[in-house]
Amino acid sequence: MASGTITLSTKRQMELIDITAEISKAVRASGVAEGICLAYNPHTTAGLTINEGADPDVQRDLIAALREMVPLDYPYRHAEGNSPAHVMTTLTGSSVTVFVEGGTLKLGTWQKIFCCEFDGPRTRTIHWRIIPG
Amino acid sequence: MASGTITLSTKRQMELIDITAEISKAVRASGVAEGICLAYNPHTTAGLTINEGADPDVQRDLIAALREMVPLDYPYRHAEGNSPAHVMTTLTGSSVTVFVEGGTLKLGTWQKIFCCEFDGPRTRTIHWRIIPG
Amino acid sequence: MASGTITLSTKRQMELIDITAEISKAVRASGVAEGICLAYNPHTTAGLTINEGADPDVQRDLIAALREMVPLDYPYRHAEGNSPAHVMTTLTGSSVTVFVEGGTLKLGTWQKIFCCEFDGPRTRTIHWRIIPG
Numbered sequence: 435m436a437s438g439t440i441t442l443s444t445k446r447q448m449e450l451i452d453i454t455a456e457i458s459k460a461v462r463a464s465g466v467a468e469g470i471c472l473a474y475n476p477h478t479t480a481g482l483t484i485n486e487g488a489d490p491d492v493q494r495d496l497i498a499a500l501r502e503m504v505p506l507d508y509p510y511r512h513a514e515g516n517s518p519a520h521v522m523t524t525l526t527g528s529s530v531t532v533f534v535e536g537g538t539l540k541l542g543t544w545q546k547i548f549c550c551e552f553d554g555p556r557t558r559t560i561h562w563r564i565i566p567g
Numbered sequence: 568m569a570s571g572t573i574t575l576s577t578k579r580q581m582e583l584i585d586i587t588a589e590i591s592k593a594v595r596a597s598g599v600a601e602g603i604c605l606a607y608n609p610h611t612t613a614g615l616t617i618n619e620g621a622d623p624d625v626q627r628d629l630i631a632a633l634r635e636m637v638p639l640d641y642p643y644r645h646a647e648g649n650s651p652a653h654v655m656t657t658l659t660g661s662s663v664t665v666f667v668e669g670g671t672l673k674l675g676t677w678q679k680i681f682c683c684e685f686d687g688p689r690t691r692t693i694h695w696r697i698i699p700g
Numbered sequence: 701m702a703s704g705t706i707t708l709s710t711k712r713q714m715e716l717i718d719i720t721a722e723i724s725k726a727v728r729a730s731g732v733a734e735g736i737c738l739a740y741n742p743h744t745t746a747g748l749t750i751n752e753g754a755d756p757d758v759q760r761d762l763i764a765a766l767r768e769m770v771p772l773d774y775p776y777r778h779a780e781g782n783s784p785a786h787v788m789t790t791l792t793g794s795s796v797t798v799f800v801e802g803g804t805l806k807l808g809t810w811q812k813i814f815c816c817e818f819d820g821p822r823t824r825t826i827h828w829r830i831i832p833g
Contacts, residue, residue, distance in 0.1 A: 435601050435700070437666070468701050470738065470831065472603065474666055476675025478619040484794040485786055486744040491777035492786050499787040502771045505635045511624035520618055520625050521632040528617040528678075529664045531795045533703070533740055533829050540827065542742025545794075561673065563666050565603065565700040567701070567831040568734050568833070570799070605736065607799055609808025611752040638768045644757035653751055653758050654765040661750040661811075662797045694806065696799050698736065698833040 436464035436564040444554035448501070448519075450483070450493040453560060454546045457532075458539050460562050467537045469566040474529045476561060479519035479553035481526030487546025500525070500552075519552035526550050534564065569597035569697040577687035581634070581652075583616070583626040586693060587679045590665075591672050593695050600670045602699040607662045609694060612652035612686035614659030620679025633658070633685075652685035659683050667697065702730035702830040710820035714767070714785075716749070716759040719826060720812045723798075724805050726828050733803045735832040740795045742827060745785035745819035747792030753812025766791070766818075785818035792816050800830065 440456045453473070461471055475482045486492040500522050510517035530547060533540040541547075549560055573589045586606070594604055608615045619625040633655050643650035663680060666673040674680075682693055706722045719739070727737055741748045752758040766788050776783035796813060799806040807813075815826055 437601075437668070468703075470829065472664060472666070474664070474673075476673075476678060478617075478625075478675065478677045483790045484744075485790055489778055489780075491779070492744075492783065495774075495776045495778050495783040496787055496790055498776070499771055499774060499783070502774060503636055503769055505632055508628075508632060508635060510628045510631070512622055512628050513624070514622075517625065517628040517632070521629055524616045524618055524629055525658055525791055527660060527793060531664070531738060531740070531797070533738070533827060535703070540740075540742075542744065544744045545742060561666060563603065565698065565831065567700065567833065570734075570801070605797060605799070607797070607806075609806075609811060611750075611758075611808065611810045636769055638765055641761075641765060641768060643761045643764070645755055645761050646757070647755075650758065650761040650765070654762055657749045657751055657762055658791055660793060664797070694799060696736065698831065700833065 438562055440560045443557050444551040447554055448497045449551050450548040452487055452546050453549050457547055457562055461534055461539050464564045466534055466564045466566050469534045469564060471532050471534050471564045472529055474561045478523055479516055480558055481523045481550040482530045483526045483548050483550055484530055484545050486544045488544055516553045522552045571695055573693045576690050577684040580687055581630045582684050583681040585620055585679050586682050590680055590695055594667055594672050597697045599667055599697045599699050602667045604665050604667050604697045605662055607694045611656055612649055613691055614656045614683040615663045616659045616681050616683055617663055617678050619677045621677055649686045655685045704828055706826045709823050710817040713820050714763045715817050716814040718753055718812050719815050723813055723828055727800055727805050730830045732800055732830045732832050735800045735830060737798050737800050737830045738795055740827045743824060744789055745782055746824055747789045747816040748796045749792045749814050749816055750796055750811050752810045754810055782819045788818045
């Protein structure tokens with residue numbers, strides 16, 4: 435069994451944090467040559483996504499578009515005032531899966547794995563697990 | 568192999584139904600100590616998501632926000648009239664994956680697993696499968 | 701280990717392409733009786749989704765609704781002009797998982813697996829992998 439947890443501190447209310455280096459390191463340390471690597475987000479106001487990492491503007495555009503799409507000032511009932519963050523969490527999803535081939539993560543050329551902060555700044559944890567097969 | 572199906576009857580056109588207890592029971596009964604548990608939704612007008620289960624208002628806000636975001640009266644071409652439900656299905660997704668550790672589901676403190684009904688009331692089935700590893 | 705890649709040429713800027721037949725064929729050829737089949741999209745302006753395949757109008761409605769929801773002419777910062785495609789990619793997701801039972805894909809009655817082109821026409825590749833268990 436290879437599994438573990440990444441801890442990160444977010445700086446803004448909403449931002450994407452690239453966790454690819456930590457996940458790649460975990461894959462190499464696991465010694466698993468072929469299989470799948472899963473990252474899991476245990477929070478309900480943060481998500482996980484895979485998207486372009488080369489141009490940081492893509493990350494900013496993603497946050498901007500989600501803020502345009504999800505109603506921010508709808509008469510929500512949840513008293514904590516962070517319902518838009520809960521909605522964005524469901525839109526992005528709670529886990530991502532990437533193939534492991536030849537002992538490394540098989541990401542596309544431009545792909546990076548991002549933790550999506552929607553209600554920060556906070557300390558967040560992301561769990562990972564590598565399944566041979 | 569540990570796998571099975573949960574059957575549930577939805578009561579409203581759109582609602583979230585907490586299926587965490589049934590999935591947790593399946594994990595315990597499987598005897599699998601370490602691995603992943605997958606829930607799969609075989610329907611095209613219902614989804615699966617993981618979000619906050621403590622305050623039922625979060626579930627209502629999620630449905631309300633999806634109804635604000637997805638055009639409900641767009642000139643859709645699909646004659647059955649339930650295209651918004653198909654769109655919400657793609658936004659939420661067809662499966663969720665949760666880690667199994669020490670024989671139990673490793674959900675976050677506030678997380679619950681929900682079947683998302685978008686075109687009810689109906690009888691829905693959710694398949695689950697537990698993979699050791 | 702059973703894994704491989706599907707290559708497809710998209711024809712329009714935005715469209716859904718049914719890849720169920722290719723994935724089903726891969727499952728049969730793998731000889732795996734019980735497990736999970738994953739499809740993975742390595743692109744950042746294309747996604748994967750599972751939805752209704754019987755009526756092609758559902759596919760057209762999905763594209764139309766995403767174009768209504770995601771701001772197309774927002775003052776995005778990413779200079780390539782395809783930020784809406786990046787947003788749609790995050791909304792649909794980078795992978796789908798389907799159970800394998802009795803040597804075949806356990807899809808729902810109306811479900812098909814689609815590659816979602818959001819910035820075509822292009823040549824796209826989809827990786828698949830079958831995990832017994």
